[in-house]
Amino acid sequence: MKREVTDKTILDKFLEDFIRIADKYVKYIVVSGFVSIAHGRSRGTEDIDMIFERISKEKFKELHFALIKGGFECIQSDNPEIIYDDYLNSGTAIRYTKKGEFLPEAEVKFAKDSLDEYQIKTRMKLPLTGLDVYFSSIEMNIAFKEELLKSDKDMEDAKHLRLIYRGKINEQEIEKIKKQIRKLRFNED
Amino acid sequence: MKINMRDKSHDEQIERWADYVRNNPDWKKKHKKFIDGQIIMANRFYKKLAETAEGKAIIQELRAAKIRKNSV
Numbered sequence: 001m002k003r004e005v006t007d008k009t010i011l012d013k014f015l016e017d018f019i020r021i022a023d024k025y026v027k028y029i030v031v032s033g034f035v036s037i038a039h040g041r042s043r044g045t046e047d048i049d050m051i052f053e054r055i056s057k058e059k060f061k062e063l064h065f066a067l068i069k070g071g072f073e074c075i076q077s078d079n080p081e082i083i084y085d086d087y088l089n090s091g092t093a094i095r096y097t098k099k100g101e102f103l104p105e106a107e108v109k110f111a112k113d114s115l116d117e118y119q120i121k122t123r124m125k126l127p128l129t130g131l132d133v134y135f136s137s138i139e140m141n142i143a144f145k146e147e148l149l150k151s152d153k154d155m156e157d158a159k160h161l162r163l164i165y166r167g168k169i170n171e172q173e174i175e176k177i178k179k180q181i182r183k184l185r186f187n188e189d
Numbered sequence: 190m191k192i193n194m195r196d197k198s199h200d201e202q203i204e205r206w207a208d209y210v211r212n213n214p215d216w217k218k219k220h221k222k223f224i225d226g227q228i229i230m231a232n233r234f235y236k237k238l239a240e241t242a243e244g245k246a247i248i249q250e251l252r253a254a255k256i257r258k259n260s261v
Contacts, residue, residue, distance in 0.1 A: 007217035009224040040210035040220055044227045102235035103228050156203055163207035
């Protein structure tokens with residue numbers, strides 16, 4: 001099911017432009033709502049969520065200036081020192097848009113614990129999306145939506161992914177991830 | 190107790206559309222119109238808003254609220 005160029009949405013093109021630059025500097029994954037939308041889920045979103053591996057301030061500066069050169073701007077600040085210290089390194093997401101545009105936005109966070117590191121380690125390309133970018137696994141997305149996020153929208157996203165990948169989902173992996181979510185995000189034993 | 194705000198027909202719609210995506214290669218064309226339409230409409234609105242007297246300040250507040258929401 002290869003995607004024709006004309007089938008690419010504004011979100012697809014924005015993401016591919018962003019990743020073409022970011023991929024040279026950092027290991028990343030695309031997570032959350034966009035994963036479902038890229039699999040055909042018919043709902044809106046304003047941002048594309050990404051998790052970056054932790055990188056040094058120097059490396060982040062290089063990435064930031066490459067993004068600026070590539071036509072992006074950071075909503076929070078023009079100063080990469082401030083973006084790194086006050087936001088990324090403090091666990092707050094940063095947001096990039098195309099210069100002068102309002103939407104879409106790339107929402108980027110650093111990996112915050114071993115579960116995020118595991119998400120990056122097990123990242124994969126998902127051919128059904130027709131996009132040449134790395135996503136967190138389908139099992140990871142389902143587990144986060146069913147165990148942590150749990151809004152109506154998230155439960156519907158999980159249901160959609162379960163239907164699209166019917167017969168191909170590793171339920172044991174989902175349970176393993178849910179256990180880690182309870183341990184690391186809810187402090188349960 | 191979690192209150193389910195969606196009714197059964199909503200659930201059935203998700204199943205119908207997921208089946209459509211699995212079985213019809215042309216789903217992307219329909220999907221593209223839907224996704225692009227939302228982005229185009231929102232950007233058109235924000236551009237109009239930015240042209241009004243208070244518009245830029247309102248947009249700044251909306252963005253700040255979004256950043257706060259995602260930092261908790």
